[in-house]
Amino acid sequence: xxxxxxxxxxxxxxxxxxxxxxxxxVQQVLDDCLSKVLRQSISSTGSGRTDTGVHASxxxxxxxxxxxxxxxxxxxxxxxxxxxxxxxVNLYRVPDDAHARFDAHARTYHYHITFARxxxxxxxxxxxSRSLDxxxxxxxxxxxxxxxxxxxxxxxKGDTRHYRCNIYQAVWQQEGExxxxxxxxxxxxxxxxxxVVGTLxxxxxxxxxxxxxxxxxxxxxxxxxxxxxxxxxxxxxxxEYPEQLL
Numbered sequence: 001x002x003x004x005x006x007x008x009x010x011x012x013x014x015x016x017x018x019x020x021x022x023x024x025x026v027q028q029v030l031d032d033c034l035s036k037v038l039r040q041s042i043s044s045t046g047s048g049r050t051d052t053g054v055h056a057s058x059x060x061x062x063x064x065x066x067x068x069x070x071x072x073x074x075x076x077x078x079x080x081x082x083x084x085x086x087x088x089v090n091l092y093r094v095p096d097d098a099h100a101r102f103d104a105h106a107r108t109y110h111y112h113i114t115f116a117r118x119x120x121x122x123x124x125x126x127x128x129s130r131s132l133d134x135x136x137x138x139x140x141x142x143x144x145x146x147x148x149x150x151x152x153x154x155x156x157k158g159d160t161r162h163y164r165c166n167i168y169q170a171v172w173q174q175e176g177e178x179x180x181x182x183x184x185x186x187x188x189x190x191x192x193x194x195x196v197v198g199t200l201x202x203x204x205x206x207x208x209x210x211x212x213x214x215x216x217x218x219x220x221x222x223x224x225x226x227x228x229x230x231x232x233x234x235x236x237x238x239x240e241y242p243e244q245l246l
Contacts, residue, residue, distance in 0.1 A: 001068055004092040004100060004246065005034075005044070005061050010085040012123045012232070017050045017059070026050075029086060030061065037077045040066055047100045047239045048107060051191065053231030055124065057110075058089075060239050062100040069093075092246050103245060106168065108238040109193045111181040111229065113201075118177075125178060126233035132204030134172050134179065140203045140213040141170040141181070144196070151220040153196050154189040163189060163220075172200075182237075194228035202226045 007030065015023035019031070027044060034042040044061040071091040078088040112125035113132075121127075144167045151163040169184040181197055199216060202208045208216075208226075216224045 001065050002062055002094050002096045002098055003065060003069065003071075004094050004098065005063065006089040006091070007059050007061065008057050008087045008089055009055065009059065010123075011050060011053050011055045013085065015052045016054070017046055017048075017056075026056075026086060027061075029083065033078060033081050034063060036081060037074065038065055038067075038069075045100050047104050048188070048236070049190070050234075050236055051194075051231055053123075054234045054236070056236040058238050059236055060100045060104070060241075062094070062098060064096075094245060098245060103241055104239050105242065106184055106186055106238075106240040107188060107236065108169075108182065108184040108240075109188070110235045110237045111183075111193065111197045112233045112235070113179040113181075114177055115179070116177045121178075123232050126230045128201070130205070132179065132201065133206065134174065134204065136206075136210060137172050137200050137204040140200055140208075140210045141172060141183075143210065143214045143217070144170045144183075147217050149220055150189060150192060150217070152217055152222060152225050153192045153199070154222065155191040160189060165189065165192070170196075184238075191228060193234060194231065195225045197229035197233075199226040201229060 009026050014026050017026045019025045019028040031042050031044055042063050044063045047060040050056055075088045075091050113128050114121050114125040115128060117127060148164045150165050154163050165185050165187050167185040169182060172179055172181050183193060203213050
């Protein structure tokens with residue numbers, strides 16, 4: 001029987017989502033706890049990967065259980081043994097062919113920049129000591145919606161077959177002492193959001209014009225993008241599925 005599990009996590013002490021040798025990953029910890037609660041070996045599949053230090057306020061995984069589960073009870077028992085930087089939120093019975101990654105039709109990330117030194121945000125926002133030209137950053141961000149090929153903002157490694165993405169929203173908004181970037185798309189490439197943010201920050205600093213930003217996208221040249229923004233400011237914020245699935 002297949003289930004979708006909604007979770008949230010603080011990625012500070014993890015080497016990303018995906019299980020890997022000789023490093024602590026969110027997936028490894030989650031699978032170990034699920035295996036203990038369900039008394040069977042569990043290998044989950046996530047809706048996507050997050051890098052080292054990146055957080056998720058909403059992430060979905062699917063797994064198969066040999067017995068029908070009381071979803072509320074399973075969530076309660078799972079939260080009792082999960083570490084306090086990972087939380088189980090909801091559990092859903094889904095069709096046996098449902099897939100957490102392939103059935104997702106949109107994903108949203110948030111990136112947080114703070115202009116005030118705050119010790120309580122040091123692992124959850126990128127501290128930038130100088131002001132940024134938000135109007136220019138938004139003008140550049142809007143141009144992302146006119147493009148489909150984002151080779152420029154992809155990591156070289158990986159098994160990606162193509163670099164096309166449909167971006168539905170890309171906007172910066174001031175929220176108190178923080179500047180928050182929201183980007184929503186059907187899919188994202190490895191490292192894409194942090195590379196986009198790093199390059200947009202250079203627009204805000206006056207190092208790049210909006211026209212140059214567009215030329216960088218069109219170049220499809222990874223060497224043209226700016227450095228990746230720090231991991232701590234990035235959150236996977238929302239994963240969307242067909243309404244009938246959940």
